[in-house]
Amino acid sequence: MNVMNNNIEETLPLYVNGRLDAEERRQVEKAMAENPDLAGEVEFLQALKDTLQQSADEPPVELGLARLKRDIQQETVDSSPTSANTRRYWKPLALAACLLLAIQTGFQLTPQSTDSDWAPLSGETASQAPRLQIAFHTNATVEQINESLGASEARIVDGPGALGLYTVQLPPDSDVDAIHRQLEGLPFIEEVSAP
Template sequence: MNKTDEQLNLWANGRLSEAERLAFEQQMAQDPALAREAKFAMALRQQLQDEPATPPGELGLARLQRAIRAGRQAPPNVQLRKNIWKPVAIAACLMVAIQTGLLLGPEPWRQNNAIDVRPASGEAATAGPRLQIVFEPTASTADIQASLRSVNGSIVAGPSALGIFQVQLPKDSAADEAAARLREFAFVDEVIAP
């Protein structure tokens, strides 16, 4: 069965020699069950080939080039452990700063310049697009606030263990434009649009 299955997959991928292909197709003509299996394999291949993928692209390349130039020689697992606390620390600073501002500040939301803070629960999720963003470890709270304000975005999740935040954009905003605007900030390490 496995031999036939392997041949079937090779046939679907167009990898059989001409003679093998003809022999296999003859076999299929006489065996409706095999023909159905072949139809399944062919359709599966086609769908997987057509499945869209959105890799990081030029952004990923720029990140790689920076890493190479920086001559990071430490194994990635060491870097991973070392970097875990940086985004956590940034997030903690951000939360403290926002809370302080809300408690001590002159009610900035009445002047239409408040940071867009959302409760963790009790409010329906906004339908706008979401971006993934990574800040440089040196980014300050003020930097992060400025970048979020530039796109009217809010941090709704993160940082992940790898330092990735999710930013919710307002409904009807263009994710690509917002991503491009965020990338202009020197302290933004990476932005991935959906």
């Protein structure tokens, strides 16, 4: 190898590792004597070589990092067919769910039939008679309730509900306001309201 023909800085690692013949070594040493920067570079390379030789029993950090990256990449490659199958599996399910949602929304937005011929199966028809809701005190007796409702010809048609309210139906031609005031005045009635 002819050192003169090559860049002297490129031959410095070969000089530190003892890979140059006698003539090439002499030329590098002459260049180092003329240029103190080259001598500093040789010192640095020699220190680096010594450090690496001392820690030869421990793998360098870069080698460990490269091994870790390789293992992660291998895991990614190995697991990709599974994730591809998973991706193919949920797409039809998502499509079916969207279709079902669209159909359900269509049914909800469709106007409902307004036939007036509908009637309850029990045979009862909706009464046009006025109604009131009454809450009785807990100490009210059956006799008191019967007397107060009998005076106005009202009858209990529903109750008690979850809130303790009874629904009372009045005769069709009755004065609702007068009966309302009369019932509110009784001491065993807590509240009277229109439904």
